[in-house]
Amino acid sequence: MTQIHQSDVAIIGGGLMGCSAALFLRQRGMSVTLLETDKVGRQASGTNFGNVRRQGRPIFQLPLANRAIRIWRDSPQLLGADVEYLQSGHIRVCFRNRPENIGKMEEYAALAREEGLDLELMSANALREKFPWLGPDVLAGSYSATDGHANPRLAAPAFARAAARLGASIVEDTKIVHAEKVGEDFRLTAEDGRQFAAPILLITAGAWAGKIAGWFGEEIPLTPRAPTMSVTEPVPYAIAPAVGVMTPDEVETVYFRQVARGNIVLGGSTRAQSYPDDYRSYVLPQNTMTQFQHLRRLAPALANLQVIRVWSGIEGYTDDALPIMGPSAKVSGLFHAFGFSGSGFQIGPGVGETMAELIATGATDIPLEHYAVTRFAK
Amino acid sequence: MSARFRRLVETDRPQVSLTVDGVSVTALAGDTLMVAMLTNGDALRSSEFSDLEPTDGRRAGFCLMGACQDCWVWTAQGERLRACSTPVQGGMEISTHQPEATWATIA
Amino acid sequence: MGDHRVIIVGAGPAGVRAAQAVVRAGLRPIVIDEAARAGGQIYRRPPENFQRDHEALYGTEAARARAIHEDFAALLPHIDYRPETLVWNVAEGHVWAAHEGETQAIPYDALIVCSGASDRVAPIKGWQAAGCYSLGGAQIALKAQGCAIGHRVIFLGSGPLLYLAAAQYVKAGAEVAAVLDTSPFWLRVKAAPKLAAMPGLLWQGMKLLGDLKRAGVPVLTGVTPVEIEGDTQSGVSGVTVRHKGAVKHFAGDAVAMGWHVKPEAQIADLARATFAFDPATRQWLPQTDADGRAGNALYLGGDGARVLGARSAEVTGELAAMAALADLGLTVDADRRRWLLAEKANYATFAKGLAQAFPWPHELVAAIPDEAIVCRCEAVTAANLRASVNTAHAQEANRAKAFSRVGMGRCQGRYCGHASAEIIAAARSVSLEKTGRLRGQAPIKPIPVSLKRNDL
Numbered sequence: 036m037t038q039i040h041q042s043d044v045a046i047i048g049g050g051l052m053g054c055s056a057a058l059f060l061r062q063r064g065m066s067v068t069l070l071e072t073d074k075v076g077r078q079a080s081g082t083n084f085g086n087v088r089r090q091g092r093p094i095f096q097l098p099l100a101n102r103a104i105r106i107w108r109d110s111p112q113l114l115g116a117d118v119e120y121l122q123s124g125h126i127r128v129c130f131r132n133r134p135e136n137i138g139k140m141e142e143y144a145a146l147a148r149e150e151g152l153d154l155e156l157m158s159a160n161a162l163r164e165k166f167p168w169l170g171p172d173v174l175a176g177s178y179s180a181t182d183g184h185a186n187p188r189l190a191a192p193a194f195a196r197a198a199a200r201l202g203a204s205i206v207e208d209t210k211i212v213h214a215e216k217v218g219e220d221f222r223l224t225a226e227d228g229r230q231f232a233a234p235i236l237l238i239t240a241g242a243w244a245g246k247i248a249g250w251f252g253e254e255i256p257l258t259p260r261a262p263t264m265s266v267t268e269p270v271p272y273a274i275a276p277a278v279g280v281m282t283p284d285e286v287e288t289v290y291f292r293q294v295a296r297g298n299i300v301l302g303g304s305t306r307a308q309s310y311p312d313d314y315r316s317y318v319l320p321q322n323t324m325t326q327f328q329h330l331r332r333l334a335p336a337l338a339n340l341q342v343i344r345v346w347s348g349i350e351g352y353t354d355d356a357l358p359i360m361g362p363s364a365k366v367s368g369l370f371h372a373f374g375f376s377g378s379g380f381q382i383g384p385g386v387g388e389t390m391a392e393l394i395a396t397g398a399t400d401i402p403l404e405h406y407a408v409t410r411f412a413k
Numbered sequence: 414m415s416a417r418f419r420r421l422v423e424t425d426r427p428q429v430s431l432t433v434d435g436v437s438v439t440a441l442a443g444d445t446l447m448v449a450m451l452t453n454g455d456a457l458r459s460s461e462f463s464d465l466e467p468t469d470g471r472r473a474g475f476c477l478m479g480a481c482q483d484c485w486v487w488t489a490q491g492e493r494l495r496a497c498s499t500p501v502q503g504g505m506e507i508s509t510h511q512p513e514a515t516w517a518t519i520a
Numbered sequence: 521m522g523d524h525r526v527i528i529v530g531a532g533p534a535g536v537r538a539a540q541a542v543v544r545a546g547l548r549p550i551v552i553d554e555a556a557r558a559g560g561q562i563y564r565r566p567p568e569n570f571q572r573d574h575e576a577l578y579g580t581e582a583a584r585a586r587a588i589h590e591d592f593a594a595l596l597p598h599i600d601y602r603p604e605t606l607v608w609n610v611a612e613g614h615v616w617a618a619h620e621g622e623t624q625a626i627p628y629d630a631l632i633v634c635s636g637a638s639d640r641v642a643p644i645k646g647w648q649a650a651g652c653y654s655l656g657g658a659q660i661a662l663k664a665q666g667c668a669i670g671h672r673v674i675f676l677g678s679g680p681l682l683y684l685a686a687a688q689y690v691k692a693g694a695e696v697a698a699v700l701d702t703s704p705f706w707l708r709v710k711a712a713p714k715l716a717a718m719p720g721l722l723w724q725g726m727k728l729l730g731d732l733k734r735a736g737v738p739v740l741t742g743v744t745p746v747e748i749e750g751d752t753q754s755g756v757s758g759v760t761v762r763h764k765g766a767v768k769h770f771a772g773d774a775v776a777m778g779w780h781v782k783p784e785a786q787i788a789d790l791a792r793a794t795f796a797f798d799p800a801t802r803q804w805l806p807q808t809d810a811d812g813r814a815g816n817a818l819y820l821g822g823d824g825a826r827v828l829g830a831r832s833a834e835v836t837g838e839l840a841a842m843a844a845l846a847d848l849g850l851t852v853d854a855d856r857r858r859w860l861l862a863e864k865a866n867y868a869t870f871a872k873g874l875a876q877a878f879p880w881p882h883e884l885v886a887a888i889p890d891e892a893i894v895c896r897c898e899a900v901t902a903a904n905l906r907a908s909v910n911t912a913h914a915q916e917a918n919r920a921k922a923f924s925r926v927g928m929g930r931c932q933g934r935y936c937g938h939a940s941a942e943i944i945a946a947a948r949s950v951s952l953e954k955t956g957r958l959r960g961q962a963p964i965k966p967i968p969v970s971l972k973r974n975d976l
Contacts (some may be wrong), residue, residue, distance in 0.1 A: 074919055081922065116912075188922040192912065268485075268930060268966065269461040270513035297461055301969075318962060320609040320616045320625065327969050339491045339512075341966035343482075343930050417651060417755070417773070421692045423570050423666035443567035448665045455755060456650045462899035463752065468891070469899045470752020473650035475935070477657035478561055479554060480638040480784065482930030482966060483896065493968065497657075498554075500567065 038230075042066040042204065044394060045223055045233035047211050047247055048240030049075035051187075051380065052372045054194035054205075055106075055387025056237060058113075061201035063395040068231055069195070069203060070223065072210040072243070073314065076191025079241050079379065082316075082348025083262060084290060084302035085187045086277055087381045088125045089152050090179040093357070094143070096382065097150035099401050103385030107185065110384075115200075116193040118185050119294065124276030125182035126166065130332065131174045136281050140177045154179050168274065168336035177281075184277045184292045187380060194384070206231075214250050216366055235394055237370045242311045242351030244359075244373035248408075251366045255411050256354060257374055261309035261316035261347040262302060263326050267340040269297030279303070280333055289329040291337065299340065301330055306377070309349040316347040352376040353411070360386065360406035361393070370394060371408055417473055418451040429503035434510070440501045447474055447484055447496035450507065457484050457496055458509050487512055524848045527552065527615050527628040529607050529787055532560015533584075533830050534634035534822025534837025536592045541841035542632075543598045545850050550600040550626060552607055552617055558592040560636050560822075561656060562830040565589065566664045577663055579688070580724055584831065608963035610791040613817070618967060624975035630817050630844035633788055634837050635824035637781035640803075642702075642885050643939050644676070645892035646748035647777065648899070650755030654935075655778025659685040668694035670774020674759045676745060677778040678703040678878040680721075683728040685776060690735045697772040699732060700761055702779070702881045704742035714873025717866050740768070744884060748775055779880050782938065783824050789960030791818045797953040801827075801875050802882055803938055804957040810861055812840030819844045832867035835860050885939045886946035894943065895936040897929020905940055909947040916956035920944050930966055933958045 044060055046053045049071030057069045069075075087107050089100040106113065107120050129136035137156075144154040155178040162176045163169050169176075199205045213224040214236065221236040238244050245257035272295055279290030280303070289303035304326035309316035323345055331338050353359065353374040363369035372390050379386070389401045426441040433450055440449030450457055456471035463469050474484035477497045484496040489506040491513075524547055528538050531553035542549040557565045563578065563585040578585040602619065609616040614625040639654035641647075653661070653669045655677055661667045668689060674697045675686040686699045708715075715722045732739055743761040750756040758771040785806050789795070793806040793814040805826055808814045812821050821840035822833035839860050842852040888894070890903035908914045908923035917940065920926060926940045927933030933940070937958045945952045 074915075192923070196913070267969070270511055271461075273513065296465070317611065320611050320614075320962065321973075323609075323962075324623070324971070324973050327971060330969060336513075338968065338970040339493065340969050341485070341493055341930070342963060342969060343966050344928070344932065344961050345963065346961055418661065418667040418669060419671050419694065420667050421662065421694055423566070423572065425571070426569055443569045445665060448661070448667055452667070460648070460899060466893065466899035466901065468646075468752065469648050469893065471650050471755065472648075473755065475652065475657060475896065476638060476654045477660040478638065478654075479965065480931065480934055481654070481896075485930075485966075493966075500556075 040068055040204070040229070040231045042068040042233045044235045044237060045070065045221060045231050046237045046239055047214070047223070048238060048244065048373070049191070049195060049205070049207065050078065050080035050239060050241055051076060051191040051194065051383035052386045053237070053239035054191045054198060055384045056239060056372070056390045057198035057203040057205065058194050058201065059388045059391035060394065061198055061203045063391055065395060067198070067203040068233065069198070069205050070209050070211050070225070070231065071207045074207050075195040075205065078348045079350040079375070080191040080383065081187050082264065082346055083187050083377070083380045084264065084300060085184045085292065085380060086125070086290070087120060087185050088182045088277060089381065090125055090147065090154055090177060090182060091127055091281065092378070093405070094146045094150060095402055095405055097147065097152055099382050099385045099389065101151055102388060102401060103382045104181070106384035106388060114193040114197045116189070116196065118190045118193050120183065120185040121295065122181060122183040125179045126162070126176050126276050126278045127281050128162065128169065128173045128176035128278065128333070129281050130287065131172050133282060134174060137175045140175065140281065144177060152179065153181070168334045170332055170335045172332040178276070182277070186294070194387070214247060216368070221368065235368045235370065237372065237390060237394065239372045241373055242309065242349045244351060244371070248371060251363060251369055253363060253365055253408060255359060255374070255408065257351040259309040259311045260350050260352050260377070261307040261318070262350060262377060263304050263306060263318055263322040264347060265301040265323060265326065265342045265345045267299040267301065267337070268343050270299065270340065272297050274299065278333065280329070286325050287329050289326055289333055291330065291334065299337065301326060301342070304329060307347065309347070311349050316349050318345045318347045350377045358406050359408050359411070361403045361408065364409045415455055416452045417455040418448055420452060429501060431501060431503065431505040431507060433507045444501045445497055446486065446494060446499040446501050446505070446507065447477070449501040450486070450496060456509070457486055525627055525629045526550070526632065526844060527626060528632045528634060529615070530560065530634035530636055530822070530824065531555065531558035531592065532634060532636050532822060532833065533563060533588050534824070534833040535560070536588050537834045537837040538632045538634055538821055538841035539595055539599055540591060541838045542845065543595055545845045548598060548600060550602060552602045552605045552615070554604065554606055556604050559585070559589055561660065563588050564660060564664050570666070581830070606965055607787055608965065608967050610787060618971060621968070621970060621972065622974040623971050624973060628817065630819060630848060631791060632819045632821060632840050632844055633791065633824055634822040634833070634840070635784040635787050637823035637827050638784055638934060639778040640780050640782040640880065640938060641777055641935055642779055642881055643888060643892060643894050643936065644745045644748050644777065645889055646750055648893045648896050649748060649750035651750065651774045652748060652756060653774065653776055655681055655685055655776045656781065658776035659688065662688055662692055668692070669776060670772065671695060672697050672772040673774045673776060674770050674772040675699045675776045676759060677701070678881070679778065679780040679874065680725055680878070681778060681780070683725065683732065686737065687728045687731045690732060690737060696737045698738045698740065698770045700743045700745070700759065701739070701741045702743055702745065702884065703878045707879065708877040711873040711877035714869050715877065717869040717873065721870065780874070780878065781823060781827055783827060785824060786932070786960045786964045788814060788818065788820055788824065790962055790964070792816050793818055793820065795957055800872065802880055802952055811843035812836060813843050828864070828867040828871045832864060835863045835867065839864065880938070882942050885942040888943065894940055895926045895929060897931050898925045900924055900926045902943055905943050906947045909944055914944070915948065916954070917941050917944060917958045918956060921958060927958055932961065
């Protein structure tokens with residue numbers, strides 16, 4: 036029989052949540068083994084839009100988002116790497132056909148201010164004066180000067196490397212096929228027979244997490260979806276904020292941001308299905324076309340730009356689009372942080388730090404009641 | 414600015430006029446835009462990353478078969494044209510600079 | 521039986537022969553081609569107002585070129601021909617084709633991809649300078665536009681096209697400064713038995729060398745490129761190589777560079793062909809059966825599947841079409857198929873000889889200096905790429921792309937993919953195969969955000 040790798044905490048899933056949790060657990064002196072089927076940060080964490088956006092999140096999520104923004108700001112020192120974080124602002128606009136959203140933006144801004152997030156509501160004219168590339172279909176907007184964006188391709192791997200430097204064991208290309216609690220320890224078995232054991236298990240496995248939680252009797256329905264992403268040729272850097280549309284209609288939910296090198300990242304519109312069992316996701320061309328259609332409404336100035344690449348990834352969605360985050364309801368020592376439903380990037384480092392705090396101290400000031408696994412328990 | 418390409422044969426064709434960066438130049442009917450520009454000048458555009466990579470500079474295309482995407486130029490209206498696979502037309506107004514450079518920068 | 525929906529992508533020698541076979545079976549295929557006129561790159565036709573005849577344009581291949589052009593003209597009433605149309609994606613049994621700012625999804629029962637090849641280039645320090653062109657590009661300038669790529673041209677690379685294009689330049693009156701071949705002459709001698717599979721082509725190659733020597737063009741074999749000199753403003757000024765222990769410099773304002781060609785396999789990739797590593801040519805190739813079946817109603821013909829040359833492309837294009845027809849339940853001529861398969865085998869032997877005689881210079885690529893640019897689109901240097909392996913621990917090609925941006929630009933790794941894989945493999949001290957394959961991503965070529973559907 037092979038040797039069992041023992042640590043204080045085992046983490047299944049090397050996305051941004053798992054990698055940042057590994058780093059913060061090490062900072063708290065716990066030994067950590069992070070197990071990743073493929074390479075860290077390759078799916079939802081590495082393929083998302085890269086919004087480091089607080090505005091638009093549920094008000095009750097802002098304490099978590101505020102915790103995360105501090106980590107993003109400290110990321111160059113914390114990680115020893117540049118993950119291209121820019122605190123360059125975020126604009127949320129509504130289209131002319133949805134005037135009711137203005138009232139919702141005002142209401143949101145008032146509540147957000149109490150949580151420390153200042154938003155400036157702007158009329159169409161004021162917006163276009165400041166951001167001349169916005170289109171006539173834009174009715175109004177809400178500007179957050181202290182939100183921004185970062186590079187998802189770099190972020191989770193940088194957290195993993197920082198964790199490894201502090202002594203975390205980051206184990207890639209290792210698919211866990213079986214997990215159970217034996218006595219005080221969780222016992223994990225990899226596809227090739229290697230075994231890992233720890234008294235605490237944190238599941239941060241995104242779209243794959245439902246299956247793993249199921250091994251412990253927690254049936255959590257997750258829908259694997261695939262975002263529609265594109266990027267343009269580089270053009271001179273001129274668009275500081277990330278820009279997105281507030282709308283209840285998925286096909287209209289488009290957004291874009293310009294990276295410092297000049298490329299404009301385009302995201303949103305209808306998502307496709309993804310295939311976690313096959314480790315595959317595909318961009319459907321019809322979704323790329325509706326994305327372009329609504330981006331032309333948002334920013335007609337983008338119409339001439341060439342799109343040079345599209346991509347997608349595998350994201351896990353819960354039925355209420357809120358994550359599952361906190362202790363298991365059934366097994367002591369088991370913790371969850373998954374189901375971020377396409378909105379996990381900004382809060383990711385805050386999730387990692389909060390889970391580390393919860394695991395190490397048994398408590399956190401971050402409100403987690405909205406994310407309780409019990410809301411799905413049968 | 415000297416010509417990069419050299420015409421060897423097939424020079425008995427009608428002339429067409431176009432402007433490149435506002436300067437009027439003469440090409441031959443049947444030229445690609447690339448040939449029209451490079452028989453009148455030595456580059457089509459500049460690398461976007463010259464400031465990041467100091468050895469990188471002006472570009473004059475590479476593959477001539479629509480594969481490398483190194484020869485995109487711009488019309489006065491901001492449309493992109495792949496110079497190697499676009500036939501020249503009289504009256505074209507071509508720019509070798511990205512029109513988006515005029516977008517307002519937001520601090 | 522007219523209900524079978526067959527799409528052929530590409531109207532070069534393979535696509536034309538495929539279309540002919542499909543029409544012969546009584547079907548009306550859609551033929552999509554990016555060019556304005558059929559012929560592909562090898563039999564590319566100049567615009568209509570040009571004067572040179574087939575003999576002047578295509579030399580020894582004039583009869584074949586004429587046959588392709590005339591046979592395609594005869595097919596026009598029987599096909600749905602869509603020139604100047606880009607296939608930018610393939611998904612869920614549909615080809616996404618764009619033309620003049622509009623796009624549509626075209627369903628198919630069989631998709632025959634004859635997408636041809638593009639130059640396989642090795643990055644050389646300084647190759648981003650204006651005036652560096654692919655070898656194929658240099659030939660196209662002359663063939664399709666009557667131009668030389670410069671006033672004093674240096675040919676650098678390896679393979680038969682190096683000598684053919686240089687000889688064509690000399691014949692057309694261009695000044696050729698030198699022909700610099702990275703492969704040593706003795707490899708040609710070693711490969712002679714395989715090259716003898718096509719005695720005519722072997723003889724042509726020797727004749728080209730004679731033409732160049734008679735014209736006084738220096739021809740050096742076994743060179744190690746050091747640098748393409750030039751500056752960021754005026755472009756190329758010369759090439760320096762090491763040859764037989766000495767450093768040699770050739771002045772010139774243009775470089776034509778290429779080491780054979782490689783399949784344009786991006787459409788096959790999006791149509792979900794499987795790929796396998798080919799150790800002989802050190803690249804990943806789409807997998808087909810002998811006839812060209814790649815699975816999922818996908819059929820591959822010509823150099824877009826495997827580079828066997830223009831003559832072979834006519835054979836494999838027809839084979840791929842016959843496979844598609846057979847799978848659609850139509851009768852195909854079994855004798856014809858057997859003959860085509862035998863022809864293909866002969867071309868494959870010759871292609872192996874070429875790969876042996878004029879190898880891809882992978883050791884040179886792996887040893888490229890840190891300051892050299894590997895990815896022209898994104899200005900990624902060898903140092904950037906090596907750092908993604910050594911500092912950020914990228915272990916394979918897609919990861920190195922994610923970290924360093926190599927292959928992330930407009931050409932999607934067409935011109936740096938093979939080289940970056942060699943550099944990654946060397947930096948990690950692993951086999952090239954272990955560095956994996958850059959996955960294809962749509963669009964096949966850039967599409968504007970203004971692109972609109974016209975099929976809704």
